[in-house]
Amino acid sequence: MRSRIGFLFIVLLVVTSAYAVAQQDAAAPAGAAKITLDGGFIGNVPFPHHLHQKSAGDCKACHQLYPQEKGVIGSLKETGKLKKQQVMNSQCISCHKENQTAGKPAGPTQCNKCHQRS
Ligand code: HEC
Ligand code: HEC
Numbered sequence: 001m002r003s004r005i006g007f008l009f010i011v012l013l014v015v016t017s018a019y020a021v022a023q024q025d026a027a028a029p030a031g032a033a034k035i036t037l038d039g040g041f042i043g044n045v046p047f048p049h050h051l052h053q054k055s056a057g058d059c060k061a062c063h064q065l066y067p068q069e070k071g072v073i074g075s076l077k078e079t080g081k082l083k084k085q086q087v088m089n090s091q092c093i094s095c096h097k098e099n100q101t102a103g104k105p106a107g108p109t110q111c112n113k114c115h116q117r118s
């Protein structure tokens with residue numbers, strides 16, 4: 001009898017913690033599916049955000065450098081905490097090049113494939 005109650009208790013614990021984890025995932029704000037980044041004078045950069053959440057796997061791949069906020073790259077560049085083209089070089093192009101070299105699906109590395117003149 002005692003062990004049965006113990007067993008039920010463990011089952012309950014597992015179920016509730018699994019539920020908590022599921023809730024957490026559902027609550028994690030994924031942000032916009034598509035974001036237009038300010039690309040300076042050579043044109044803005046359309047960025048498929050959710051596609052990258054799938055392909056990069058980890059939010060930290062990008063958000064270790066800047067928080068999960070709209071327009072944050074622009075404000076960090078204004079205050080000098082990010083250099084111009086730092087995100088572009090250290091993240092966008094660098095990851096695309098790495099994947100290209102490894103023969104994996106990759107994004108563009110040419111200027112005009114990212115920067116769109118309107
Ligand atoms: C490949 C890079 C990359 C990855 C991976 C990534 N993000 Fe982002 N995220 C960005 C960029 C770029 C912005 C826009 C920043 C700006 O507007 O200056 C952004 C903005 C956001 C924003 C705020 C803007 C909005 O749409 O509300 C949220 C929230 C966010 N990301 C959540 C996440 C979460 C959660 C993950 C992981 C599941 C993730 N991101 C993975 C690059 C990425
Ligand atoms: C994979 C996409 C991508 C490619 C390829 C790319 N860029 Fe960018 N570029 C960005 C993003 C995103 C930003 C904004 C973030 C930043 O400044 O790091 C940017 C910003 C810039 C800026 C503005 C910086 C500022 O703050 O004024 C210039 C200028 C620029 N890129 C030029 C180029 C040139 C020239 C090339 C080709 C040699 C190029 N980019 C290739 C994505 C790209």
Ligand code: HEC
Binds near residue numbers: 048062093095
């Ligand atoms: C951690 C790796 C990684 C980073 C960082 C990254 N990308 Fe990508 N990107 C990819 C991969 C992988 C693909 C190809 C996805 C696919 O085809 O399924 C891709 C595809 C793309 C595409 C093409 C989408 C399409 O529909 O074909 C664009 C545009 C793009 N990335 C822009 C950017 C910009 C702008 C940044 C920086 C803000 C960036 N990427 C940062 C890995 C990355």
